[in-house]
Amino acid sequence: MSRRGAIKTALAWGAGVALIDPLTGLAAPEDEKKPVPADPKAPARSVIQIWLAGGPCHLDTFDPKPEAGNDFSGPLAKPIPTSVPGVMIGELLPMLAQQADKYSLIRSLTHGVNAHETASYLVQTGHQPGEGLVHPCLGAVVALLKGYDHGYQGLVPPYVVLTTSQGRFSESGFLGEQYAPFATGGDPNQKRFAVEGIISEEISDARLLGRRELLKTLDTLGMALPTSPQFDRFNQAEKKALVTVAKAGTLFDLSQEKDELRNRYGRTTFGQSCLVARRLVEHGVRYITINSGGWDTHKQHFQIMRRMLPELDRGLSTLLSELSERGLLDSTIVWCCGEFGRTPRVQWAPPWNGGRGHHGKCFSVLVAGGGFKGGRVVGASDSRGEEVTDRPVHPQDLLGSICKLLGIDPAAKLPNDRGLDLQVMPSTEGGRGLLAEIM
């Protein structure tokens, strides 16, 4: 059994049905035209997508508008300077402010959609929904073009979600389940990070091995046929699988990190997820999505921001800092946004009582590393953050740019079982929408 096969066996054994697909022949037939793999010389090797599900407010994070007045800024009206002269960000992001030279801010992301599902699809696939197709999101495309079929030999699948999938749509789309993300489940902020199929929450590693030994003593058929070559192969595969699972488990074992570092990330699910993401990048995992929920703040917006933005600030800034310190930032793209922004005008009236609605016309994204320049601001919104006034950036421009840095041709064709001519990413104005100014 090949190493790759052993890994698949291990994960299938551990994770159950969801990961059995690689063994079931769902992949494209051999005679089907192979997709063009990613250019191995590309600057970016991995991606960390920090997905703020629900839609964070661009005014309170990366595009503050204190001059717009209380009805727009609410109590968060004192943006702070960053390490980059002239660039200000929200007052609840002081640690990120110190890292501004490492990232660029795009303040003109736009798609105009205010529905969660459609907007999530747009921002993560780059494609308009419709035509009876579900396009894969970027992580699945990376899993296809930079995954097991193209030199990836990691212990865990090339596309990992921390900790749960979003459920808004199928991330792998028409590529099939073999390119779906491996969602860890569990909570890295717990004493034992129970990773689906790899680390049990209730059974220690030693106890697991003990159970395997006990099982052997009950294996009467195996004992009756000790020299069967089939059983021997099975036992060898199982042994490899166990070893692999055990090694994969160490990737998620945060007890191997110093408490001081764990504290720097913040003792929160989000903060510790950032730390896990760094470990996975070190291991070579291609695409990691950290799903952070709770940003759909129709009510109690400012109270929630005061709780969540410091968590984001601590986790993301430490991640950028650590990636940089370890020499990983140059090869790791980090991007952070939600499916849309939030209405710049605060909804003071009941039942919102200081909430913000959905706003897809104009919002912000942070991009860093992997070939993206730091310390830049792309595009601009109007004085209230309601509309893009300069350099509109569409989701396909952002994702197409990430593809470029990963060595994936945005115009490359994706395999599909309908024989359709489907490219990785639609282009805006013949590719002129790509973020060349920060690449």
Place this chain on the structure above:
Amino acid sequence: MTTSRRLLLVTGLVVAASAWAQPARRDPHIGYLYPAGGKQGSVVQVSAGGQFLKDASRVYVSGSGVRATVTRYVPPMNVVGKELAEQFRQRLRAARDGHGPAMDEPPSPSPSPAPSPAAAPPGETGDEKAAARERRLEGLMDHPLIKNLDQLSPGELQYVAKEFRKRNRRQRNPQIAETVLLEITIDPDAAPGDRELRLQTAAGLTNPLCFQVGQLPEVLEHEPNNPDWPQIQQVQVPALLNGQLLPGDVDCFKFRATSGQRLVIEAEARRLIPFLADAVPGWFQATLTLRDSGGNEVAYADERGADPDPVMLCRIPRDDEYRLEIRDSIDRGRQDFVYRVALRERVDRPDPASSAAASPASSGSATEREPWARVDGLPELRETEPNDDGSAAQELEPPVVVTGTIGQPGDEDVFRFRGRAGDSVVAEITARRQGSPLDSLLRLTDASGKVVAWNDDHKEVDAGPITHHADSWLMAKLPADGIYHVRVADVQRHGGPAFQYRLRVSPPLPDFVVFVTPSGVNMGAAPAVPLTVQAVRRDGFDGAIDVALKNPPPGFGLGGARIPRGRESIRMTLTAPPGPLDPPVALQLEGHATVDGRTVSRPVLPADDLTQAFMLHHLAPAEAVLVSSRPNRRAGPPVRVEQSGVLRIPSGGTVQALVRLPGRPMLRALQFELSEPPKGLSLQSVRQVPLGRELVLEAEDKAPPVGHAGNLIVEVFMERQPGPKEGKAEAGKATAPKVRFSVGVLPAVPFEIVPR
């Protein structure tokens, strides 16, 4: 003016303006009334749940014969929850002592009985706190949650206490957390039907909510009344059942009925509160289930045609005791999930259910609805079957209105008329707007079947609960002399006796309807408040519509009171005389326009813009525009933009406008912005000039386009030092930064973009 009077006036502006610091935040609001109605000749105790109601003092109920007073204000649960919990504990303890060990006292919800900080003012001593707490406890005796505890059996008491603890842990909903208790007196001769109820607070009027005057005996639900409770509340037919559903709640009522008895069970939930802003679906979707004594389902209803409020028409199969269950379709609930269910015998009309004798129950049909509204005074016809294809098409002579039915699934009704080249013809279906389930598809074809025009859904601004604008409308210019067919079908190929429609075929009948929002206007210190006026243009009418106050009281006026040609919506402003507006003033508005060379006047219909499911907006009709203010209102000086006539702004250029300010020092601090200007129009600069402020307005080159007309509304801002509780000083600074706030708007000035 003396210095002291000037100072007083300026101070008045600032004080009044301070109240505008976050104007929308403090607008009083009611989210539910429970019960939402009462019987003629009765006195009803009603809870009004809402926000910013602390100083509610009066109640306004529309129409005559209904009077209401405020009994008292009950703070939200986060203020009095502990005191209420203590009341439950005391009652449970007493019940246990009186009824033996069968009762289990629930655990204390809080280890510390100390009042919450919100309830105990800082600085109180221990004795003072205890005394204050005692006063609060005494003051809560008639709280809706505990006032009837003495009437409950020990088991019921335990159940209610458990529900209370669950409720106390649930997510708070500030928008309905406060309660005002009302006493409503309904005269014996008060006209039955819907009324509007609003509360008057120091900050002005609340939004209206529906309060119904009924004729049936009223019953309030008596918790516990869930299906597994052994003693479900017994009622008698007829009755009007009132209740509120909390999450997962199912309310049950039992009644005896006899074999063959025909019952109508009609729920009203959405009718009472048409839209919930923060819920999906965006209303309380009630369902009704009728079960016999064995628990077998006898009838079920979850709609009435296209109306979400269910009606159950039911022939009782045998003498028995029946149980009616009311729940939300997806088991949601909250205090504003209020229902009224009329349970009565059906005596007046033939029972559609009788045709389905084997199935003794069915949901409601359009036959229970009001008669079809007649429109336009056009000749009327009834559809004549067979008319299912062109060869059997029914002859029409426009203008005409045909009443027809898509009688069975797949049916299509075809009508023919003779037309001349160049004539314009309108075909319009009225069905869903009258409660019909028909989702019409309308096609105009020539005699060969070639489609000239077609329409599925025609959406237009309308005030009402309809969310699917299923009726069709088309207007076409006929290409040649000859026979034309108008084809009516259901777009989903459904059909049946209830799929009725009215089809108008006529030349265009240009007309308009105008709505104004909001229906409740609270005047502040600023000279004006914005109103939004929306026009529904019918049959291609695109002329300008002038809006005017009808017989206005002195001092009231409109600014920018014209809906420009082709526009569907515009913001204008209302000005009111200085001083308090108490009681509120009811205003009537009219729209005037020239249609086909004649002046047409239509009443402007008051409405409120309600949000459904977080993002969708609908107009809810209201009975009147009521203008109110704080009792101590002192309007500021009459600041306005000096402009007579239309302000012409050159495309790609600038224009100056003067805001004349009286020479008062404090007014120099005023800041100005454009309120919701069209894209491309901005305030380039504000310059101090001897008479006040000169605003320089700039229009971009192409947006808005030449010819674009609208209203310029200038919003005024001030800054103030926050109080000690509001602001936090930065490190190293003695005071917190100033807070900028909106004072209000100046009267609207019409503008037009002209060539440079």
